Amino acid sequence: xxxxxxxCIGKNYADHVAELAPLGHLPDGDCVxxxxxxxxxxxxxxxxxxxxxxxxxxxxxELVVRLGAGARITHVTLGLDLTLRELQTRLKNxxxxxxxxxxxxxxxxxxxxxxxxxxxxxxxxxxCHVNGQLRQHGRTRDMLYPVARQLEILSQTWDLGNGDAxxxxxxxxxxxxxxxxxxxxxxxxxxRCEWRCE
Numbered sequence: 001x002x003x004x005x006x007x008c009i010g011k012n013y014a015d016h017v018a019e020l021a022p023l024g025h026l027p028d029g030d031c032v033x034x035x036x037x038x039x040x041x042x043x044x045x046x047x048x049x050x051x052x053x054x055x056x057x058x059x060x061x062e063l064v065v066r067l068g069a070g071a072r073i074t075h076v077t078l079g080l081d082l083t084l085r086e087l088q089t090r091l092k093n094x095x096x097x098x099x100x101x102x103x104x105x106x107x108x109x110x111x112x113x114x115x116x117x118x119x120x121x122x123x124x125x126x127x128c129h130v131n132g133q134l135r136q137h138g139r140t141r142d143m144l145y146p147v148a149r150q151l152e153i154l155s156q157t158w159d160l161g162n163g164d165a166x167x168x169x170x171x172x173x174x175x176x177x178x179x180x181x182x183x184x185x186x187x188x189x190x191x192r193c194e195w196r197c198e
Contacts, residue, residue, distance in 0.1 A: 004163030012169025061128035111193030
């Protein structure tokens with residue numbers, strides 16, 4: 001399924017905002033919206049090519065929803081919002097856009113889409129393991145901006161529709177990836193997806 005646009009919601013879990021506070025990523029009462037090109041997508045099972053010589057690349061595991069006509073959610077999966085963390089911090093502290101830190105090639109590994117049948121998207125738990133070690137355990141009930149509210153926020157600016165996808169934010173536990181690492185995401189709703197970093 002080809003994607004048209006990838007929207008990403010930042011600062012949507014209080015525990016993640018708190019863990020980045022020492023870097024200057026302070027809460028200000030609003031979520032952050034940014035975009036990635038569809039060319040960032042890496043399907044499950046394909047290798048993730050990490051940027052070299054640009055600082056740490058952090059994983060951010062997220063629930064991802066895909067939209068059909070009329071901004072209706074049609075499919076769900078899990079994905080990784082990969083981030084060049086030091087670069088993001090420098091850009092944020094200068095008030096500059098984040099694309100250089102968030103929209104590089106291979107910055108959006110994405111699991112296989114599962115048809116959405118009306119399940120409670122605020123009742124989902126998901127995990128991220130790196131080399132067999134649990135790094136993130138997310139509970140979507142902890143979102144500051146539930147999925148329905150995210151659709152409202154985005155719809156104020158964009159005419160959402162078929163082929164749009166939304167990365168809905170990440171919980172605490174983000175950390176660096178290195179060549180050779182094996183990343184596995186999973187939830188009862190979406191199943192398992194995995195990648196090897198190179």
